[in-house]
Amino acid sequence: MLQQSIKSFIQQDQQIQYLLHLADNALILSHRNSQWCGHGPILEQDIALTNIALDQLGQARNLYQYAALLITEKTGISTTEDQLAYLRDVGEFKNCLLAELPNGDWGQTVLRNFLMGSYQFFLYQELQQLASGQLKAIADKSIKEITYHVRWSADWVVRLGDGTTESHARMVQALELLWSYTGEMLEPCDYEQGLIGTQSSYIKAAWEAKIAAVLAEGNLVHPTNDWMQSGGKKGLHTEHLGYLLAEMQFLQRAYPGLEW
Amino acid sequence: MEATIVKDKEKSIWNILETVCDPEIPVLSIIDLGIVRAVQVNEISDTVELTITPTYTGCPAMDMIGAQIRLALAEAGYHQVNIQQVLSPAWTTDWMSESGKQKLQAYGIAPPVATNFNQVYLEDLEIACPNCGATNTKLVSEFGSTACKALFQCKDCLEPFDYFKCH
Numbered sequence A: 001m002l003q004q005s006i007k008s009f010i011q012q013d014q015q016i017q018y019l020l021h022l023a024d025n026a027l028i029l030s031h032r033n034s035q036w037c038g039h040g041p042i043l044e045q046d047i048a049l050t051n052i053a054l055d056q057l058g059q060a061r062n063l064y065q066y067a068a069l070l071i072t073e074k075t076g077i078s079t080t081e082d083q084l085a086y087l088r089d090v091g092e093f094k095n096c097l098l099a100e101l102p103n104g105d106w107g108q109t110v111l112r113n114f115l116m117g118s119y120q121f122f123l124y125q126e127l128q129q130l131a132s133g134q135l136k137a138i139a140d141k142s143i144k145e146i147t148y149h150v151r152w153s154a155d156w157v158v159r160l161g162d163g164t165t166e167s168h169a170r171m172v173q174a175l176e177l178l179w180s181y182t183g184e185m186l187e188p189c190d191y192e193q194g195l196i197g198t199q200s201s202y203i204k205a206a207w208e209a210k211i212a213a214v215l216a217e218g219n220l221v222h223p224t225n226d227w228m229q230s231g232g233k234k235g236l237h238t239e240h241l242g243y244l245l246a247e248m249q250f251l252q253r254a255y256p257g258l259e260w
Numbered sequence B: 001m002e003a004t005i006v007k008d009k010e011k012s013i014w015n016i017l018e019t020v021c022d023p024e025i026p027v028l029s030i031i032d033l034g035i036v037r038a039v040q041v042n043e044i045s046d047t048v049e050l051t052i053t054p055t056y057t058g059c060p061a062m063d064m065i066g067a068q069i070r071l072a073l074a075e076a077g078y079h080q081v082n083i084q085q086v087l088s089p090a091w092t093t094d095w096m097s098e099s100g101k102q103k104l105q106a107y108g109i110a111p112p113v114a115t116n117f118n119q120v121y122l123e124d125l126e127i128a129c130p131n132c133g134a135t136n137t138k139l140v141s142e143f144g145s146t147a148c149k150a151l152f153q154c155k156d157c158l159e160p161f162d163y164f165k166c167h
């Protein structure tokens, strides 16, 4: 468990909450993608997704390190990236629900990466303009990697959507399942307001245009339902996150402070 | 006088860093890669301050590179070394030295072709095969054996090869 005093501090500091939200998105998506390691449909794609997971883990680490540094400076209590990743419980994680859903099949996995990667791309593009200091630096660095991720996942969405009867049907199914989890990314919550509040309309419009273009190219009908799930950003998660954390955090929980 | 000594020390440190290799592509030194951004010697505290930029955020080689730098400098008598990692300006393949690119080519990895990162689609690039030199090559996968590489195949000699991606 994270020290109570750090926990209380995080609850009151919107900047830290925002950094943890960004970091949690990257970490949880990375963890899901890493679960494909050794199970990809062909070797090249197994390697591709593992590489993407590694990039996302790197992004998460930069964000946790920055958050840990700020917490240490502001509270005087030494805090590390590992504590933030491994010692927080479900209700303290602030990732979007989309990141934590199970992988499903390959189609569902590439679609999730496309929907979320596109959002991260436009978000980091905004952060390059709006943020300063270390957060801007992280955005500058991350967007280069995310550019490659989105190209890769968009290619797959088109290939499977516009592929065989079977692959098309799988993509339709995946789209139906994931769509209601996309709205949460585009709806800023209180701790996001300060930094990107007024700019969120750009992110939303750019994301919608990108998604519409790729779905059309992949011969996939754009979903019309607009009822959206939410809660992840505030710590209200699906039942899946607890299982994910149990596996991911096991070592640090069982052997606190263990290092390689 | 003192300023000259510091300058000489810094120059010798740059030379030592030429001998520290990327653990994943051992023909490249970290100078070839362009990840060393600054070297400063503080005479008063007898400390070496290094600034390095990671190639990729998740690059597992960075920790090892840090350890190798410390080892190489310790052998030369520099025991107090601070290594600071900075993310901005973000590392780019433009920082790779010309000799580094030639070493990559000779090693069998096609070097990055200088071009604007944002406009690059890998399938549109003309990448020469490091084995036979033919430009009749095709993209196999945008992600290769490590995060920094993509996988290509030569359609002339049929050899698969890594291409160091622009970043």
Ligand SMILES: [Zn+2]
Pocket: B129, B130, B131, B132, B133, B134, B154, B155, B156, B157, B158, B159
């Ligand atoms: Zn060839």
